Amino acid sequence: MSISVCNVEKWFGKFHALQNVSLEVPTGCLLALLGPSGSGKTTLLRIIAGLETADAGTIRYADDDITHASARERNVGFVFQHYALFRHMTVFENVAFGLRVRKWPEAKIRERVMELLRLVRLEELAQRYPSQLSGGQKQRIALIRALAAQPKVLLLDEPFGALDAKVRMELRHWLRRFHDELHVTSIFVTHDQEEAFEVADRVVVMNRGRIEQIGTPMEVFEHPANAFVMDFLGNVNVFPVEMQDGRALFGPLEMPLPRFHTSNGDSSSSSNGNGSNGNGSSTQVYVRPHELALGRTPEEGGSLPARIIHITPAGSLVKVRCVAEEFGLVMNVDITLDQHRELHLKQGDIVYVSPKRARVFMPDYAI
Amino acid sequence: MAEPMAKTSVGPPPPRATSDPAWVRWGLTLLAMTILTVLVVIPVVSVFAQAFSKGIVVYFENLLGDPDTRHSIVLTLTVAPCAVVLNVIFGLAAAWAITRFRFSGRSLLITLIDLPFSVSPVIAGLVFVLLFGMQGFFGPWLRAQGIQILFSTPGLILATTFVTLPFVARELIPLMEALGPDEELAALSLGANGWQIFWRVTLPNIRWGLLYGVILCNARAMGEFGAVYVVSGKIAGQTCTMPLQVEQLFVGFNSPAAFAVASVLTLLAVATLLAKTRVEALARQSMKEATQARQESRGGTP
Numbered sequence: 092m093s094i095s096v097c098n099v100e101k102w103f104g105k106f107h108a109l110q111n112v113s114l115e116v117p118t119g120c121l122l123a124l125l126g127p128s129g130s131g132k133t134t135l136l137r138i139i140a141g142l143e144t145a146d147a148g149t150i151r152y153a154d155d156d157i158t159h160a161s162a163r164e165r166n167v168g169f170v171f172q173h174y175a176l177f178r179h180m181t182v183f184e185n186v187a188f189g190l191r192v193r194k195w196p197e198a199k200i201r202e203r204v205m206e207l208l209r210l211v212r213l214e215e216l217a218q219r220y221p222s223q224l225s226g227g228q229k230q231r232i233a234l235i236r237a238l239a240a241q242p243k244v245l246l247l248d249e250p251f252g253a254l255d256a257k258v259r260m261e262l263r264h265w266l267r268r269f270h271d272e273l274h275v276t277s278i279f280v281t282h283d284q285e286e287a288f289e290v291a292d293r294v295v296v297m298n299r300g301r302i303e304q305i306g307t308p309m310e311v312f313e314h315p316a317n318a319f320v321m322d323f324l325g326n327v328n329v330f331p332v333e334m335q336d337g338r339a340l341f342g343p344l345e346m347p348l349p350r351f352h353t354s355n356g357d358s359s360s361s362s363n364g365n366g367s368n369g370n371g372s373s374t375q376v377y378v379r380p381h382e383l384a385l386g387r388t389p390e391e392g393g394s395l396p397a398r399i400i401h402i403t404p405a406g407s408l409v410k411v412r413c414v415a416e417e418f419g420l421v422m423n424v425d426i427t428l429d430q431h432r433e434l435h436l437k438q439g440d441i442v443y444v445s446p447k448r449a450r451v452f453m454p455d456y457a458i
Numbered sequence: 459m460a461e462p463m464a465k466t467s468v469g470p471p472p473p474r475a476t477s478d479p480a481w482v483r484w485g486l487t488l489l490a491m492t493i494l495t496v497l498v499v500i501p502v503v504s505v506f507a508q509a510f511s512k513g514i515v516v517y518f519e520n521l522l523g524d525p526d527t528r529h530s531i532v533l534t535l536t537v538a539p540c541a542v543v544l545n546v547i548f549g550l551a552a553a554w555a556i557t558r559f560r561f562s563g564r565s566l567l568i569t570l571i572d573l574p575f576s577v578s579p580v581i582a583g584l585v586f587v588l589l590f591g592m593q594g595f596f597g598p599w600l601r602a603q604g605i606q607i608l609f610s611t612p613g614l615i616l617a618t619t620f621v622t623l624p625f626v627a628r629e630l631i632p633l634m635e636a637l638g639p640d641e642e643l644a645a646l647s648l649g650a651n652g653w654q655i656f657w658r659v660t661l662p663n664i665r666w667g668l669l670y671g672v673i674l675c676n677a678r679a680m681g682e683f684g685a686v687y688v689v690s691g692k693i694a695g696q697t698c699t700m701p702l703q704v705e706q707l708f709v710g711f712n713s714p715a716a717f718a719v720a721s722v723l724t725l726l727a728v729a730t731l732l733a734k735t736r737v738e739a740l741a742r743q744s745m746k747e748a749t750q751a752r753q754e755s756r757g758g759t760p
Contacts (some may be wrong), residue, residue: 162643162646163649163650167647169643171640175641176641176644177645179662188645188648188658189648192645192651192654
């Protein structure tokens, strides 16, 4: 079942938690609401679930306007951040709860609960209490409890937030497979961009109660709509540049600007770099760590001398942190292991940094 | 062979910097024991000694032979449960409202709940006389309707409820605060209605705290004297609860009968104490679990 959110507003006292939020979730989609804390993502999820009411705007499930329907009428599966398992009930009774309040016959309840417990391979825990389970087990019980009454929509609030790194990784893959088998329209909230990219079909980046960008993980990462999205989705180097004749200059460097992004939330609206920016105005250019090249000798196109502060091996990458002392600018550069071996980099070495790709965004009017 | 080992393990504990000298420890213990004996043990023992001073037959005659005394026992066993029920309803409603909603007047409500603890019971009784007496606000209207509040059971129940009002609410508010609303919201999203949420999720989680509040409330309700004294009018056989009957009998120079009723009240108190000790442990346990779960969930949030 598709979900559509239209012009939703929410205030908590004087705090504007959601500002004119609109969102379409197609049937069977697994969508991530991604943003820093306080960005309104959980509030939006709770409004979709009916646990919170919107001050304005409409929520539709398929073609039904359910803006004013209570949570119990919406038939939504909701997984809480801290599971919210009923502590005085066994695992079996927890999963059976939604069926019991719907007055299912006892035999069917037993059948359904055991089927779900088998699905998550936790049949042997049926008679345990929540306090006797590990975090990952609680999470899976919370998930099948939400799915027991066959909801058409599954909503998950920071589903992996309270788990340790390894369990979190396993459960991510598991959730993705689980969704591929069941095809329930699902929305989950996370502040972890890696998690959102790994699990979701579509990512919605939120900030300060507004949606900054909607797209597939690849679209959002490759074509961030604005400076916030660029900055939020992983490490980024910021160069304060001078604009001259449509060229972005930083010391000896000219930034390669293939695309020019505006920050009205639409990634497709890009034009060539020689746009409206006047001569001599200063702006900021964004370059990801893997978009910077390192060399032992200065490059022809211009490069920036920098001293290496720290070298961190990180799997197939080597993260190099260096400082351009002339400008007091610290940069993070990712290079491959092969490059690292070739260059014989050591802490304190002088290297030459040159950007291969860069982005600039129009200043955000609201800020 | 065992001797040297026993010596090393049973030797006197090493003196610790934090422990006081022996005479201080013994002195304080002795002082506490003396005070307890003089103020609690001797009076309780003497209540029973006085009650049984004329023999066990007279004791039961005193208790059951006098219709007024019989009535006072029945009255107390009526008034106290009614007050407890009203308290449970109020306590649940107040605790629910305070812990689940943010509304204007919330902190005022929290303060007002404690008011009966700080107001003298006699004044509480007087307030009801002012409200429901002949010169009071509702007095004339109530009389026109033929409803008797003062000098009858409803008045006793009202006064007792007022005095015991904080017990249940004060137990439940911190417990429900610690439990948080998540389980109730989960039940809601799973399709439960308000009634089902209360009976299947909220009540099982707060049951020991609630029972503990009920026990405390009941003990106070049965023993209440001051407020009840003012509103009852002390009509023997009609509005005298057990504490009032004790006073009436004592003033009427019938000490053995007064002590017989007092001994029943004391027995009820001892029974309450035993029940309280057991339930208190369970209530503390559920409070501890709730707090721990809450801290874990908070700690887990990056």
